[in-house]
Each structure stands twice: as C-alpha cells, then as structure tokens.
Amino acid sequence: MEFEVPTWNQIYAMLLSLAVNINKSGFKPELIVGVSRGGLIPARVLVDLLGTANLTSVGAELYSGVSKLKIEPKLTYPVSVSVDRQKVLVVDEVADTGKSLRLVRQHLVQRGAEEVRIATVYLKPYSTVKPDYWAKVTRKWIIFPWEIRETIHKIIQQSGEKGKCEESIARLIKSGVSAKLIKRFMKETEEEKC
Numbered sequence: 001m002e003f004e005v006p007t008w009n010q011i012y013a014m015l016l017s018l019a020v021n022i023n024k025s026g027f028k029p030e031l032i033v034g035v036s037r038g039g040l041i042p043a044r045v046l047v048d049l050l051g052t053a054n055l056t057s058v059g060a061e062l063y064s065g066v067s068k069l070k071i072e073p074k075l076t077y078p079v080s081v082s083v084d085r086q087k088v089l090v091v092d093e094v095a096d097t098g099k100s101l102r103l104v105r106q107h108l109v110q111r112g113a114e115e116v117r118i119a120t121v122y123l124k125p126y127s128t129v130k131p132d133y134w135a136k137v138t139r140k141w142i143i144f145p146w147e148i149r150e151t152i153h154k155i156i157q158q159s160g161e162k163g164k165c166e167e168s169i170a171r172l173i174k175s176g177v178s179a180k181l182i183k184r185f186m187k188e189t190e191e192e193k194c
Contacts, residue, residue, distance in 0.1 A: 003175035004140040011144070014121050014135035015042055019049035021133050022089070027117055029089035033058055033079060035104055039092035041146055042121055046091055056081045058090075058107065060100040073100040075107060084112035094122040094142055098129030105129075148177060152185045 006014075022029075032052055034043025036059040047055045059076030088108055095101055101118055108116045122142055123134040143151045152172070159165035169186075173179050 001171070002140045003143055003171060003177075004138055005143045005148075005172075005176040006145075007176075008145050011042070011121060012045065015045045016049060017135050018119050018121070018133050019046060022046075022050060022119065025133070027089070027115075027132075028087065029117070030054060030086045031056065031081070031083060032089045032091055033083075033104070033108065035060055035090060035092040035100065036076070038094065038144065038147070039090075039120075041144075042093055042119075043091035046089070046119065050089075052089075054081075058104055060104050062097065062100045073103045075103060078107060079111060082111075083108050085114045087115045088113045088117070090116060090118045092118070092120050093144060094124065095120045095127040095129055095131050095134065096124045098127040101127075101129040101131070143172075143175070143177065148181060149185050152177070152182055153188075156186065 029050065029052055031054045032043050032047050032050070034040040034055065034057045036057045040057055043055060043057070047053070056079055058079045060073050061076050062073040090101065090104055090108065092101060092104075095118070101120075105116050105118065117133070118129065118131040119133040120131045121135050123131060123137045124139060125137055155168045155172070156165055159168050169182055172182060
C-alpha cells in the first residue's frame with residue numbers, strides 16, 4: 001500500500017481551491033455538515049473560507065482500520081439540527097468507496113434538505129459517489145495530520161509479523177511521516193511495538 005501524507009499547508013491550499021470552485025458554481029450553502037471524524041476539520045475550514053456561519057456534523061463509519069472495510073457504512077449519530085428546506089454542503093476528507101457519503105446524503109434528504117452537495121479534499125477514482133467538488137484524485141491511502149497517531153497504531157496492530165510492521169514503518173517514513181513521531185507513538189504501549 002502506498003501512502004500520501006499531505007501537510008497542513010497543502011490541505012489548506014486544497015480547501016481554498018474547493019472554496020473557490022464552490023463559489024464559482026453559485027452554490028450558497030446555508031449549512032455545512034462535516035462527516036465525523038475525518039471531515040470535521042475540513043468542514044470547519046470551509047465554514048471560514050465560504051463565510052457560512054452554520055456548521056454541524058453527522059457520524060458515519062465504514063473503516064475499522066487502515067484499508068479494512070466494514071460491509072456497509074453505519075450512521076453513528078444523526079444530524080442534530082434541522083436541515084428542512086436548506087441547501088446543505090456535506091464535507092468529508094475523502095470519497096473512497098462512496099458508501100458513507102451516499103448514506104449521509106440519503107439521511108439529509110430524508111430529513112428534508114432542499115439540496116445536498118458534497119465536497120471532499122480527495123477523490124478515489126473508484127468511488128461510487130462522485131462529489132460535486134473535490135481537490136485531488138488519488139489511489140493512495142491518505143494520512144492526514146490529524147490522524148497520524150491513530151494510523152500508526154492501526155498499521156502496527158494490523159501488521160502482526162515483525163517484518164511486515166517494519167516494512168509499513170519504512171513506507172510511512174518514505175511517504176513523509178516523521179520518524180520521530182513514529183518512534184514516539186510506537187513507545188506508547190508495549191503490545192504495539194514492532
């Protein structure tokens with residue numbers, strides 16, 4: 001598996017590009033809904049860049065580990081505010097399989113949203129849902145700055161054998177994850193050491 005590790009500056013530049021494209025399209029969301037967990041930070045940035053004051057979240061879960069899919073996505077918590085007759089922008093970090101985004105869109109439509117558009121930082125070319133807006137297409141596993149620790153722990157847990165773990169760590173370092181951070185997070189629990 002190949003990793004892509006964007007920096008905060010790269011992510012901000014992609015979100016700025018998304019905001020420009022959303023504005024150019026003429027879509028004026030009345031509410032931005034971040035898909036928890038990965039879409040919360042991009043959603044918050046887009047609230048600022050689009051000048052939209054209304055932000056909420058919805059929980060949807062499909063992955064149980066790095067590249068480990070559950071069969072179907074699960075709505076872990078519904079939207080907590082009224083979306084009735086509103087133009088809603090759903091924001092997530094990546095459109096991977098598209099299943100979670102489809103579930104969230106259906107949820108918001110069932111709750112009465114007038115229009116639902118989707119924006120993601122990344123799009124995987126095989127996603128069954130194509131967002132209305134995206135910044136970059138990739139096939140790589142993306143590791144965002146806000147999930148480095150979690151990803152390192154999951155990779156170590158999934159690696160099992162010592163050789164596989166070391167290979168994964170080497171790929172992380174090659175992709176741009178700090179060796180110092182990896183070492184720090186590996187020391188947190190004895191069981192997770194390679």
